[in-house]
């Protein structure tokens with residue numbers, strides 16, 4: 001088992017920045033006894049420290065079927081030129097990360113940009129075939145302020161907490177395994193008008209190829225049916241969550257929580273509303289928090305069908321990556337989102353290659369959920 005650590009711009013700076021210093025220390029200490037499973041015996045760490053090294057290997061498909069930890073130093077400006085060079089390349093090479101499993105660390109000198117940089121990178125790498133484990137981001141902000149709570153709770157320094165976060169992520173990437181399920185369940189949540197919605201129409205085109213591969217449960221949110229999270233205190237939310245409840249109750253508690261607990265994959269149908277998720281799905285994600293206090297979702301996959309009238313599917317996808325994968329621990333399977341542009345109601349059938357794309361996307365869902373039986 002090999003973990004490839006990609007840190008563009010690190011050549012000649014070993015030990016020079018906080019991230020270089022801390023990550024080098026963590027990698028030298030891997031694996032700790034008993035930390036890795038049997039299958040990961042003979043574990044080694046390999047570093048790629050320059051963009052040229054990344055380019056030549058990526059173009060010759062040398063980053064397929066790999067376990068990768070990306071490390072990005074974004075400084076005070078949030079601009080890492082090496083990362084943008086990598087994005088430029090990643091967006092041109094189809095399938096460059098096929099079969100690969102990854103996580104990333106983003107280290108900044110301010111309190112901004114870490115998340116924005118991370119989700120943009122994850123979106124593009126995922127479109128090149130990379131799977132990201134649930135909660136794939138370890139971030140560090142100015143003065144490691146974002147580790148202050150974790151450090152206080154555990155009685156360690158913020159730097160120790162940061163080290164532990166990188167180590168824990170590296171091990172989760174190295175150990176990730178996903179056995180296909182027998183008769184898996186896909187839960188689809190939406191609030192589309194099923195008669196005219198382009199998003200629902202595109203999902204129907206996908207769904208017809210999934211027959212026999214998985215059980216599909218659809219839950220429709222009527223407008224106004226779901227109240228957004230009240231923002232209870234942590235302790236109140238925890239108490240409700242431990243009883244599989246939430247302050248407001250209703251369809252989220254009675255229908256969605258049990259369906260979420262029993263599903264293997266979550267499919268969210270997302271029309272682009274003002275370059276964001278619609279209010280009902282946003283409220284659902286916020287209300288998932290109480291259940292998340294009781295149990296995490298590291299073994300479940302996130303999928304999405306996203307339709308925009310003009311543009312912006314990438315922004316909606318990035319919002320899902322942030323909220324559902326990075327925050328709520330769902331796995332991001334390769335090519336997690338099917339995006340399309342359609343303006344007139346019911347016109348998505350005319351979008352370029354849409355039938356072929358829907359079929360291919362369904363094939364990807366089937367491979368993820370049930371292996372190659374599809």
Ligand SMILES: Cc1cc2nc3c(=O)[nH]c(=O)nc-3n(C[C@H](O)[C@H](O)[C@H](O)COP(=O)(O)O)c2cc1C
Pocket residue numbers: 192193196197198199200271272273274275276307308309310311312342343344345346
């Ligand atoms: C409230 C609202 C806001 C919208 N905002 C955008 C937008 O910001 N960008 C865009 O490309 N399309 C936008 N659209 C258009 C939809 O994304 C478009 O109709 C698409 O077909 C998906 O919607 P549907 O599934 O309801 O048909 C908006 C539509 C509505 C109703």
